[in-house]
Amino acid sequence: MQVDFLEIMESLFHIHNIEMTLIRLEDLPAETSDFTDILQKLTLDFKSRQISEAILKALKPNCISILHTETMLNYVLFTATPDMQQEYQFDFISIGPYLTAPLTHEELLTLIQILHLPMDRYDALQSFFSSVPVFSGENDINSLISLMGKFIYGSFTSFTIENLRDRFTLPPGNFDFSINKKPYEAMQSIEKRYQAENELLEAVAKGDTNRALYNYSNFFSYRVPPRNTDRLRNAKNLYFALNTLLRKAVQNGFVHPLYIDEMSGRFSQEIEKSTSTEALSDLGREMVHKYANLVRNHSMRGYSPAVQKVINYIDFNYQEDLSLKKIAELFSISPSYLSALFKKETGTTLTEYINSKRIDVSVSLLNTTDLSIQNVAGQVGFLDVNYYTRIFKKLKGLSPSAYRSLINQRIDK
Numbered sequence: 393m394q395v396d397f398l399e400i401m402e403s404l405f406h407i408h409n410i411e412m413t414l415i416r417l418e419d420l421p422a423e424t425s426d427f428t429d430i431l432q433k434l435t436l437d438f439k440s441r442q443i444s445e446a447i448l449k450a451l452k453p454n455c456i457s458i459l460h461t462e463t464m465l466n467y468v469l470f471t472a473t474p475d476m477q478q479e480y481q482f483d484f485i486s487i488g489p490y491l492t493a494p495l496t497h498e499e500l501l502t503l504i505q506i507l508h509l510p511m512d513r514y515d516a517l518q519s520f521f522s523s524v525p526v527f528s529g530e531n532d533i534n535s536l537i538s539l540m541g542k543f544i545y546g547s548f549t550s551f552t553i554e555n556l557r558d559r560f561t562l563p564p565g566n567f568d569f570s571i572n573k574k575p576y577e578a579m580q581s582i583e584k585r586y587q588a589e590n591e592l593l594e595a596v597a598k599g600d601t602n603r604a605l606y607n608y609s610n611f612f613s614y615r616v617p618p619r620n621t622d623r624l625r626n627a628k629n630l631y632f633a634l635n636t637l638l639r640k641a642v643q644n645g646f647v648h649p650l651y652i653d654e655m656s657g658r659f660s661q662e663i664e665k666s667t668s669t670e671a672l673s674d675l676g677r678e679m680v681h682k683y684a685n686l687v688r689n690h691s692m693r694g695y696s697p698a699v700q701k702v703i704n705y706i707d708f709n710y711q712e713d714l715s716l717k718k719i720a721e722l723f724s725i726s727p728s729y730l731s732a733l734f735k736k737e738t739g740t741t742l743t744e745y746i747n748s749k750r751i752d753v754s755v756s757l758l759n760t761t762d763l764s765i766q767n768v769a770g771q772v773g774f775l776d777v778n779y780y781t782r783i784f785k786k787l788k789g790l791s792p793s794a795y796r797s798l799i800n801q802r803i804d805k
Contacts, residue, residue, distance in 0.1 A: 397543050398480065404536065407609045409525040409584070410490050414482035415444050436467065438486055448484055450556060454545050456537055459556040463503060465489040465524065468537060469556070473544065490527040585611070592680070593641040599688035601681060608680045627669045631676055635659050638683040645687035646695075648704045655686060698725060699737045706746055710753060711773045714746050747783050750774060754784065758796045765792045 402412045420441040436459075438444055451457055451471045459467040467488035472480065495503075500518055504511065527533055537553060545551040588611040595604035639656045643649070659679050666672045690707070692700040701723055706714060719742070720727040734742045750772040757768045766777045769792075774780035784792045 401540060401543075405487055407606065408490070408527050409588075409610060410487060410527060413438055413486045414480065415448075415484050415486060416482045417441065417444055417448065420444055436461075436486070436489070444484075447486075451484060452552075452554075454551045456541050456551060456553045457556045458537075458553065459488075461489075462506065464491060464495060464499065466492060466527075470540075470544065476544070490525050491521070492527065492533075494526055495521045589637070593637060593644075596638055596641040596680065596684045597645040597687060599645060599684055599686075599691055601684040601688065604680050604684040605677065608677060624667075624669060627672050628663055628666065631663045631666075631672050631679075632660065634676060635663065635679060638679055642683050642687055646692040646700075647687055647690045648692070648707070650704075650708060651686055651690050655682065695737050696733065698723065698730070699734055702730070702734065702742075703738075703745070706749055710746065710749050711771065714773065716742055746773075748787060750780075751784055751787050754780070754792070755788070755795070758792060759799055765796075768792065 398412075398414075405412050415438050420439060436443055436447075438447075447459075447469060448471065451469060453471060454473075456468065456470045459469055461467075465488065467486055467490075469484060469486055471484045472482055477483070495518075500514065500521065503509075503517065504514060509517065534553075538548060541551040541553070542548050588607060592604060592607040592611045595607050635656060639652050642652050642655075659675070662675055663672065666675060692703065695703065702719060705719065705722070716727050716731060720730045723730070725733075731742060734740075734745070738745060740748075754768050754772045757763060757771060761768075763771070765781070769775075769777045769780035772780075774783075781791055784795070788795060790798070
């Protein structure tokens with residue numbers, strides 16, 4: 393299978409919501425329209441022949457350049473090798489804009505002064521910079537840039553990385569330093585953020601854990617303006633909202649509310665107890681992972697209402713007498729019909745499902761408690777410890793005591 397390196401790199405930056413643009417000078421119009429919005433001035437207009445030519449002139453062969461603008465926006469720029477020019481038909485690549493950290497209130501006030509904007513444009517400026525992705529962590533940025541250089545130029549020693557802060561300035565132009573009340577860039581970012589949110593919730597509702605985690609990274613590359621000056625409080629409010637969204641997504645995945653309520657309540661407590669935004673970020677990934685797994689393990693999607701009720705009853709009452717006759721009476725279904733319907737929809741018999749559920753719970757007890765094997769059997773609904781041992785060995789490949797010994801050996805190591 394042939395791998396397209398540029399497509400891979402574009403996908404890696406897309407996770408962080410950072411655009412990667414291939415620039416071909418001959419495709420750009422010779423004449424460019426005047427800027428009418430200061431936000432267009434803030435972001436480099438790579439559709440402008442004048443600006444793109446100035447950038448290309450400042451770039452060096454076999455060199456990746458990092459452009460830091462006076463407005464705190466950053467770009468990664470590099471020229472195409474002759475082979476890449478021939479294969480992909482472009483002159484240079486732009487990656488950005490991105491911020492290395494969210495702008496503070498003081499930094500926004502400084503920009504207001506630099507751009508000679510009235511203070512009533514503060515909210516619009518804040519909205520714009522909240523739409524710019526943050527690529528924090530200098531080591532992460534440098535590692536990714538170095539990896540790009542290795543693939544583009546052949547090895548880690550065949551290229552250099554330099555800053556363009558002092559070597560590049562925008563060409564002179566007549567700019568209108570006005571600002572729209574609803575800047576296009578910010579509106580576009582909001583649309584993309586809602587799209588990313590929908591993709592995240594859809595993945596969770598389907599129990600697609602890997603895709604959910606990918607979409608989570610993309611979703612959180614979009615930011616919203618802070619509601620107050622307490623950074624931790626803002627972050628907690630955001631993760632409370634995420635917890636609510638994920639809870640609804642799992643509900644759409646046909647999971648019983650008891651499971652959802654238990655997990656949602658636990659995460660709410662952990663969010664409130666968090667003492668840093670870094671801890672909240674780690675908790676967010678855990679939330680997405682566990683909510684998606686909850687759907688994968690407990691979704692009733694595709695089952696008839698009768699089978700849904702039976703499975704939920706078993707899952708929450710596995711310690712009780714769960715004979716086919718008793719369950720059929722409880723839901724006013726004939727035993728023979730219930731047996732056939734359950735087998736048809738789940739692919740397993742009612743007894744097999746009950747035993748599997750009980751064994752799974754017993755595994756957790758063996759891992760986390762010092763209860764005797766007999767007590768474990770009784771707590772999960774097996775009245776005969778010998779029968780429990782036989783079923784455990786059938787499903788897990790070894791006896792309960794052998795399983796516990798194996799776990800203890802791994803812990804001791």
